[in-house]
Amino acid sequence: MSNLPKIAWIGLGIMGSPMAENLIKAGYTVTGYTLEADKLERLAAAGGTAATSAAEAVTDADVIITMVPASPHVEALAYGPDGILAHARRGALLIDMSSITPQTSIDLAKAAADKGIRVLDAPVSGGEAGAVEAVLSIMAGGEQADFDAARPLLEALGKTIVLCGPHGAGQTVKAANQLIVAVNIQACAEAVVFLEKSGVDLTAALEVLNGGLAGSTVLTRKKDNFTNRDFQPGFRIDLHHKDMGIVTDAARTVGAALPVGTLVAGLVASLRAQGDGGLDHSALLRGVERLSGHTTES
């Protein structure tokens, strides 16, 4: 075990906890830090070491992995006085698996390089189940050599692991992922209301639709959410709203037209404004129902 890199893991939420535990199972030495005491206890129980600060966690690490909610959290962790750039050793590899703006990843890589710290952005897709089962899709951005060095470790976390381009490219692909997912959920939601209002058997229809060119992972995984109006998360509208902000801003910066993407971003924002931010993103169906006067809400 001694020739495996020593890991610091920061951010032990719904995704981070099972991911860190998968590294421990794979034989890595993991020192973790997060703000919630119970999550640190859980890590310790799984065989990891609980640090009392981010600085303590990263000081001796070969690889530092961050998995936090949004750009400001990454920036605070990286640049703060108790943070990574101030305390990690030269030559360490920082893998940020959070979903943040591509520009934040690019800026971080540059600032870290000045300290001799290498960076990969490596956000994931696949949800809590994918984290637990170590079948996440991992979309990385950065240098080939750093990606090659990280790959064995990433293979303990996910199944599809691809280097997509330079720093920020992983975040860009994650943003594209969220774009396609939101639009496809909306398309299915419009189809559901259209089918129901037309008097069609929804279960039969979704089965045959999923068997043809309209088939998708969204339809497979969210079919029951649609049919049963079960909008327990899953992936919350609030988070998808954050992500639609990332993709529309990034698209505006590079000059890519998203006529449908921006409309759907607005519909996601609208659901949130109506108080549905805590529901699963399949609740886009609720928005279409309201627009159609087709209320099944109880």
Next chain:
Amino acid sequence: MSNLPKIAWIGLGIMGSPMAENLIKAGYTVTGYTLEADKLERLAAAGGTAATSAAEAVTDADVIITMVPASPHVEALAYGPDGILAHARRGALLIDMSSITPQTSIDLAKAAADKGIRVLDAPVSGGEAGAVEAVLSIMAGGEQADFDAARPLLEALGKTIVLCGPHGAGQTVKAANQLIVAVNIQACAEAVVFLEKSGVDLTAALEVLNGGLAGSTVLTRKKDNFTNRDFQPGFRIDLHHKDMGIVTDAARTVGAALPVGTLVAGLVASLRAQGDGGLDHSALLRGVERLSGHTTES
């Protein structure tokens, strides 16, 4: 073989010809009619019988199958003086596999019932390859008994075969299929331009996207069209334009909101107005490229 129903097949285009031949291979006696002489010769060569008119084809048939481009063709075939309602025998089953408006199917079923003729609407999804390989998805509308009677025959044509509701329900589901497909192609097209303008490796990105929640049959089948800008049809923009007209009209009739669907219908219409009606529907990518000033056209 003598107890299999006798089939009349009208409409021997890109889809109809291989479908009729699959029935012949399955042991059915098929008498065909279409306007193009070479298609009739092809049917005869495959073991079918060429009729000289629709009336001649349908007179003795137990089951009449129509596979023609649009509502006016179905109406002319059904109601014309040389047509099906005038010449089919009482008790015959008419299976219309064309993609037309649900209302046309409903009206046809009613008019046919007055003549003692039963009707199913049974449009398909899966394209020329699905027709040739007999793996079409078939979405039917009509009476359960008629569907049960037709099922053995339909199993010689497709793989997923589902009764979705009353008359017109098959067309409604087909319309929903075309809605989801067009919107998802557009979502992928927006993602492609966003990825390229962001400097990401497109091939790597599409691979990882297809492995996660953004994955879909569209992404699987159209990936190479996107990457290579290969817009040879495939399924033509002109036909998808017709279908978007069906779904937006039908949704308007039943009062279902399609904010994203109508926007995409407009983008499909726009491509056609720009002279791209003959291209594959993956050419929605061209529209996004133009809107983004990201021209790869030669």
Next chain:
Amino acid sequence: MSNLPKIAWIGLGIMGSPMAENLIKAGYTVTGYTLEADKLERLAAAGGTAATSAAEAVTDADVIITMVPASPHVEALAYGPDGILAHARRGALLIDMSSITPQTSIDLAKAAADKGIRVLDAPVSGGEAGAVEAVLSIMAGGEQADFDAARPLLEALGKTIVLCGPHGAGQTVKAANQLIVAVNIQACAEAVVFLEKSGVDLTAALEVLNGGLAGSTVLTRKKDNFTNRDFQPGFRIDLHHKDMGIVTDAARTVGAALPVGTLVAGLVASLRAQGDGGLDHSALLRGVERLSGHTTES
């Protein structure tokens, strides 16, 4: 007065009644027909003559004016056995002031020409107030000579009277009018919710907005509807929904892209689906409020 043309007026609704009365005031002999007895009595009281059928009204007329709700009413009036083409004399001038599809006007002109009857399409803008005060905008399509002949009469009904092109052109311009009006109402509605949610004084804001490049007749006339959430019609959502159907269909036929127009057509349809079809079109504000979780509904 004997050299003024004899008028038949068919359709005495909210618009038709005051318009017919304005002709009577201007000295014309007007024979009217409509389905509602009380409207015929009102016409007689104003100095007109009530006919017992359309046929009776039109038989001796020099000029026949129709003002009815939609295309099917015009077609029934024109082509029915009791109708205009069957009973008007050769050389009569038919002025259809209804708002219908351009194609219906084109077809009518052609059919009427076969009977020696001349036709103008001449829909109006300006609402009930404009009809009463004879200040309507009248947008005509047809032959210059027929327009010149009709002009003195039209001047008794409106203020801005323009020949816009061949048969159907008046309807096309009316359709464009309804497109711009709906989109501009929606723009104002989005601005209103944005302003209120931002804590701005709405009355002050609308005053200054109307003084700049954002100023419009919509803002002038509908300002109080927005401020007071007073959605008594006025012009009903149901009617604007019909008109958005005309413009989106006609645009589809000629290949004109309406990305924003079709989205707004969907929002109008959505209001109707939510049961607000009977409200004034300024109620598009309600739709934006709901999408924004900004409910002021009581």
Next chain:
Amino acid sequence: MSNLPKIAWIGLGIMGSPMAENLIKAGYTVTGYTLEADKLERLAAAGGTAATSAAEAVTDADVIITMVPASPHVEALAYGPDGILAHARRGALLIDMSSITPQTSIDLAKAAADKGIRVLDAPVSGGEAGAVEAVLSIMAGGEQADFDAARPLLEALGKTIVLCGPHGAGQTVKAANQLIVAVNIQACAEAVVFLEKSGVDLTAALEVLNGGLAGSTVLTRKKDNFTNRDFQPGFRIDLHHKDMGIVTDAARTVGAALPVGTLVAGLVASLRAQGDGGLDHSALLRGVERLSGHTTES
């Protein structure tokens, strides 16, 4: 004249120069600063005093007026070491007439209050002509007392001058103005292409449209741009793009749905991506033409 406040004017561009000169004409003592030497010479020739730095300009001023392109310029001017907060005297009134984000105005007012400096945000609408002729619409945010103090001075610059709410409210109303303007231009552009493709006389049509409920200041001022395809600015797409960013961001922050506004923001961005950023905003017509395959470009 000695009891008129002493003015410092920073930012002497297309708008700022004539505005500052209008103050001089009204009897005010104006010390100006800008980066371009020729603009300072022009101010001196008009009777003002050219300062060699912002600090020098503001030191003795009773009222400081800023008119610069965007939020970063305002922030640099306000917070920089040579800037306003560092050098203006306690009790001075800072009137920022730039069009920037509401949040920047709110933050500035707070920071300035710590230094005893009062602030109004007072962006304008009306363009270069409005600036020269002193008929601008001025939409202000801030304290009533400060607005009252500023009014005599503002009356030398504009015609419609309204306090719309607290700090930032002026910017919010300006953002709403730009929203309505862009959407209404787009509506007119869609109507123009629809009318031309339908064979209607555009000049006649726009005349009658402007006379009815579709009438607007946009139609009045931009009619000739549409008819002649004259897209010389005027107000550039690049600037309207910046403003659409402000309004969509601000709406997202307060939770106001802009389904049509965000779509139009995308169309503005798209024109820019196609290289038309330097054209007048009426060039949204070009975008509709391209979407409609209706090219009149030479």
